[in-house]
Amino acid sequence: MAAGGWRAGLALLAVALGLGGPRAEQMEEHLKREHSLSKPYQGVGSASAGLWELQGNAIVMAQYIRLTPDVQSKWGAVWNRVPCYLRDWEMQVHFKIHGQGKKNLNGDGFAIWYTKDRMQQGPVFGSKDNFLGLGVFVDTYPNEEKQQERVFPYISAMVNNGSLTYDHDRDGRPTELGGCTAMVRNLNHDTFLVIRYVKRRLTVLIDIDGKQEWRDCIDVPGVRLPRGYYFGTSSVTGDLSDNHDIISLKLYQLTVERTPEEERRDKEVYLPVVDNLKLPGMEAPLEPMSGLALFLIVFFSLVAIVFAIVIGVIVYNKWQEQSRKHFY
Numbered sequence: 482m483a484a485g486g487w488r489a490g491l492a493l494l495a496v497a498l499g500l501g502g503p504r505a506e507q508m509e510e511h512l513k514r515e516h517s518l519s520k521p522y523q524g525v526g527s528a529s530a531g532l533w534e535l536q537g538n539a540i541v542m543a544q545y546i547r548l549t550p551d552v553q554s555k556w557g558a559v560w561n562r563v564p565c566y567l568r569d570w571e572m573q574v575h576f577k578i579h580g581q582g583k584k585n586l587n588g589d590g591f592a593i594w595y596t597k598d599r600m601q602q603g604p605v606f607g608s609k610d611n612f613l614g615l616g617v618f619v620d621t622y623p624n625e626e627k628q629q630e631r632v633f634p635y636i637s638a639m640v641n642n643g644s645l646t647y648d649h650d651r652d653g654r655p656t657e658l659g660g661c662t663a664m665v666r667n668l669n670h671d672t673f674l675v676i677r678y679v680k681r682r683l684t685v686l687i688d689i690d691g692k693q694e695w696r697d698c699i700d701v702p703g704v705r706l707p708r709g710y711y712f713g714t715s716s717v718t719g720d721l722s723d724n725h726d727i728i729s730l731k732l733y734q735l736t737v738e739r740t741p742e743e744e745r746r747d748k749e750v751y752l753p754v755v756d757n758l759k760l761p762g763m764e765a766p767l768e769p770m771s772g773l774a775l776f777l778i779v780f781f782s783l784v785a786i787v788f789a790i791v792i793g794v795i796v797y798n799k800w801q802e803q804s805r806k807h808f809y
């Protein structure tokens with residue numbers, strides 16, 4: 482693959498150029514083979530061995546993995562068997578969507594997943610709804626009739642703690658974290674997208690114009706994803722169809738330095754959540770109380786109790802004095 486060489490040092494370059502965030506910072510990257518999928522797809526789909534498992538109509542070809550053929554009512558998925566415990570990572574997806582359908586008469590697209598559950602068939606691009614984790618959708622068909630703001634094909638991202646439903650009829654608009662238009666069908670050049678997760682910041686970049694340049698698509702800070710979830714990709718066709726091909730999935734471990742403050746902020750989470758986001762069921766979990774706060778609460782509670790007792794004693798004594806006066 483011609484693009485392979487320059488792409489290897491991409492994360493470092495992108496961050497140096499400021500694409501990854503407002504502040505240029507040092508970042509090293511390292512390909513993790515256990516979470517990557519590339520030619521010749523050795524062991525993919527074998528029943529017990531191999532790092533990746535196939536599902537549905539997905540098939541392994543010499544040059545790609547076809548999640549679905551350009552045929553109605555098909556679905557397919559490929560899932561990593563190894564849970565990912567990296568804190569900071571980047572997933573580079575080399576894909577191809579092509580078919581006979583003319584403009585907007587094709588579907589439905591595909592999803593890239595980082596989720597707790599794997600190998601679960603469902604209605605969200607062939608995979609489970611009410612998922613736990615991250616889904617990035619390359620949606621090639623506008624289901625919502627009056628599409629005004631969004632031009633399709635459209636890429637969007639969604640983070641779910643299991644409580645949210647993907648609204649297929651509205652192309653996931655109610656739960657969308659961000660998105661962009663991406664004309665990705667029937668192109669003669671290679672098409673890529675990158676999902677980068679660094680210091681709780683989720684960014685999606687696309688390279689679909691054949692210029693070997695990354696374009697910003699999604700940028701959301703404060704995304705808290707637990708570790709130990711699985712990478713996967715899935716696709717579905719309905720009345721409309723396309724070939725949805727994955728050429729490679731390359732997962733890079735990114736090594737970044739954190740300040741002590743960032744270490745505190747980026748501590749382990751057990752449910753996916755997005756800061757400052759008001760979605761039903763997506764409230765940020767309560768921060769555990771700090772030692773000082775707990776001490777102050779206990780201290781002032783004791784002071785208040787002592788104060789109340791003293792007042793009580795005084796009032797009681799006064800009342801007794803009064804009653805004595807009444808008796809004599």
Ligand SMILES: [Ca+2]
Pocket residue numbers: 589620621622623624649652
């Ligand atoms: Ca759609």
